[in-house]
Amino acid sequence: MKQYRPDVERQKWLYSMQQSRAYIRRRQGKPEGNSRVAQGLKPIPDNSEPWLPGGVQSVADAIWISDRIKETARQWKIPLPQQ
């Protein structure tokens, strides 16, 4: 059986990006964790909803989601990724 292992160089890059963000936050005098929580505020909850209740049930459902994303991106003039 083939085993999937994430690419270690990419992991190092992601870690380096995370450390860089933490470094900038320290330089800016921001707390280590979430700023809202540090100020005693409630963290912003996960308020996203699934595109389709019950999830994707067919190829057509997945195409429908993709089409809605394209439609929204065009509406907001957000460039679509290159294919």
Add this chain to the structure above:
Amino acid sequence: MLGGLAVISHGHSRPTFDADIWLDPSLDPCAWASVVLALCRTYPALQPLAIGSWTPISPDDLSQVIAQDGVIRIMGANQPLDIFRAPNELDMDEFDAVWARATPLADGTRLPDVIDILVTKQDTGRDKDLQDIAFLEAKAERAYLGILPAADAAQATNMLERFLTPRVAEAALDHPAESVRALAVLYLREMEDEGNPFARDILIKRNLNLG
């Protein structure tokens, strides 16, 4: 279902401009081609193209092209349809195992599990695949960290044989079964040998000898 539609179906919000399907490769190239040709006869607007050159494929050449390229593109539907016989990084003889692990959908297709989709995203050199990988790896790791501690030894071993990150291996170090813990140490040492600093940190933190 493969590609962008499969990633969307697993919960990642991103657009895709084609539909990727893996059609049972156990059929020999001639029988495989006959299925596609039957589809094209039913819907005459559909036109098979060769990937890369984007040239039309004649019915007589279809089996030869699919044997050589492993994928063809069908134009003429509301978006391009890529039909694979040999998807990226999945062997054709893995089809039945991928099919068995996949989630059946209402239209008769199946959605391969996160790890099988991850495998198809490896080493493509495309930016969009890196974003898909980030989403799918995080989803797979979250699921593993939730399931692995309560899995029995056989299930945990099978899980570790399919997908492994340093965090997953670290979680396996606390598994009740000694065989799973030993496998986790073995894998961490292997990863450390491969130059993985995260595996090295875990081995040091847990006072385990390096590989």
